[in-house]
Amino acid sequence: MKHLIERGLMFGNLVPVRAPVLVERYNRALKHLTGKTTTLEDFHVDISGYSPEIGAELGDPLYLNHHGVNRQFILLTTEQKRAPLLEAQFSTCRGILRQFIERNEAQLFALTAKDAVAGELVNSVFRAETAADLLEIRRITVEADTTAGTVRTAERLGKLVDRFRREDGAWHDDVLIAEMIGLARETGDIIRNPVRLEAMTFEQENFWTARFGGLYVFRGVAEPAAIAAGGRTAIGSLPITKTLDLRDRTGLATFLQRNGLAEPIVKARGIDASGILRQKMDFVVAATAADRGEDLTGATRTDLRRLGRRHAENLPEEYKALAALLRWAEAGGPWPRIDSDHPAYFYTLRAANVPDADLVNRLLAELSPLDVRQLFICHKEGFYAAYAGWPEAKQRYVAEFLETEYQIDKAGTRGALFGHEPAMEEPQDTGPPAGAPEDLVRRVGPWGAVGRGR
Structure with a gap:
């Protein structure tokens, strides 16, 4: 692959991670998501925060994508939106990640100035033992927060602020006020600078997956079908109208x-x-x-x-x-x-x-x-x-x-x-x-x- 790598046609547009503070943030997020850390001081990441160098170090190219069905991600900068997605298991993942970053870019820019944002593309399937399990994936929800839980803390503080405004005598509730002040030290002024990531859910009707030798699923069309790149015997029976293969x-x-x-x-x-x-x-x-x-x-x-x-x-x-x-x-x-x-x-x-x-x-x-x-x-x-x-x-x-x-x-x-x-x-x-x-x-x-x- 040397000709491709030399010309930026493979591993091109990856985001370099060299600053010690960014490496430290990445390790916190990696530990938070997987329980693992890296000893590398210099590496590159794709749009999801996956690093081919760390994948080689850990001997696991799916260290942020357990069982290939629930993609986790680590954001150190919003510039990752321009990077490719390596080791892709589903054709929809990069588009979802990019839309999430672009929709929440201002918030993510502020959050990643102090911490890494870690998250997951969540669906109802945790492990696909058969190709039929993949067709159970119909909806993807993006969940994310900083490793310090800033978004979750801000949400909690927001509820306390609403309570403070709503309840009579809240000015005299020293416990409520003290709790609000303590949380505000972590989140900053959420009234002027709200800390909130928009909840995003995506329907996954039509997609390609690398699993089971490669499989195309078209459900959102007039005549639905699944197309097996590795042959129909590799996928077994599927809950869909028609199953084809590339031959x-x-x-x-x-x-x-x-x-x-x-x-x-x-x-x-x-x-x-x-x-x-x-x-x-x-x-x-x-x-x-x-x-x-x-x-x-x-x-x-x-x-x-x-x-x-x-x-x-x-x-x-x-x-x-x-x-x-x-x-x-x-x-x-x-x-x-x-x-x-x-x-x-x-x-x-x-x-x-x-x-x-x-x-x-x-x-x-x-x-x-x-x-x-x-x-x-x-x-x-x-x-x-x-x-x-x-x-x-x-x-x-x-x-x-x-x-x-x-x-x-x-x-x-x-x-x-x-x-x-x-x-x-x-x-x-x-x-x-x-x-x-x-x-x-x-x-x-x-x-x-x-x-x-x-």
């Missing part, structure tokens, strides 16, 4: 179509569809050339085109289908017959404009692993696992590409690939050419609505 390509295509979750790239508005297709083709060529021992150092698009010609007989079906689609989109070539059984089918799709577009793009990335850029952006865990098995030439090429083409403008790249423009009146669709077999039209799903105008 059931027709079933997945039907699921995406019926729930309106995906759209063809060439139909999407506001993107350079031809440019995206060309880049996908380049990635396929790079993988083919690297497998045959070619040096890809500094390879340009011209170099890849030359390598594509050299290894034309070895290029997989994905390349040929994407090339046909590009000809169809740009020059009015023959209708590209790419049905759900074709290995290129999911390379031609992206998430539709739906609330869970990130989750859909994660699924599509796993179904189109040769598109290394989408895999890196949408499914970091899958990318790192795949990267470890690539030839050195491909590892170096991909790391260089991501550094020069993605890192310099992450938001722009994401917008160009996955952004959605407001809906406009659709032109009349031409559909497939006359005479196309009826079963082909039925199986291609979204393709039946794609016109050739773009």
Whole structure:
């Protein structure tokens, strides 16, 4: 992984913890949550306060995520909101943590000026023995306080203040006044500077989890389903309408179509569809050339085109289908017959404009692993696992590409690939050419609505 780490593509944007006072606060919070401490004097943390160095020291990459279902967190600074989430077990956790920090940023800024804030993403499942247990997780509640219990103390003081204001003769209650003064020494003036963290609860209808070989759960759609990345036998029986696995390509295509979750790239508005297709083709060529021992150092698009010609007989079906689609989109070539059984089918799709577009793009990335850029952006865990098995030439090429083409403008790249423009009146669709077999039209799903105008 050295190429990724050197370029900030792995363990990038972590928050350094070097000041002795911050290390001491972290240890107090760590002891409070887990009963453990670190002897390290210098480490880095992610958005949840997880440190890969401490994970290695303790020999436990889940030291803040016991059994992988209740993520604990330690906040030393609100700057952690920009950090990634490492060792993610659920796709929803980073978004929840970021929303919690942003919603309570002023309060957290004040609290972390004096202490660490420790908390947990709480659900009703403490240990998932089976995949079915994971479907019991429907609601996540964020609970947090400083290690000194400042928020809890402030809440107690607030109740005493209300009592003081409400009760007759409270001015003469020396015990009440003394208790209020004692608590105020810990919290400060809660009237002028309230110490309160907004209670936040999140519904978890649709999510991905790394547990049980990887599992996608879609409950908040018209036709719910669970999709097992590691095969259906790994998850057993689930309390959901339908269970699929990644090998059931027709079933997945039907699921995406019926729930309106995906759209063809060439139909999407506001993107350079031809440019995206060309880049996908380049990635396929790079993988083919690297497998045959070619040096890809500094390879340009011209170099890849030359390598594509050299290894034309070895290029997989994905390349040929994407090339046909590009000809169809740009020059009015023959209708590209790419049905759900074709290995290129999911390379031609992206998430539709739906609330869970990130989750859909994660699924599509796993179904189109040769598109290394989408895999890196949408499914970091899958990318790192795949990267470890690539030839050195491909590892170096991909790391260089991501550094020069993605890192310099992450938001722009994401917008160009996955952004959605407001809906406009659709032109009349031409559909497939006359005479196309009826079963082909039925199986291609979204393709039946794609016109050739773009």
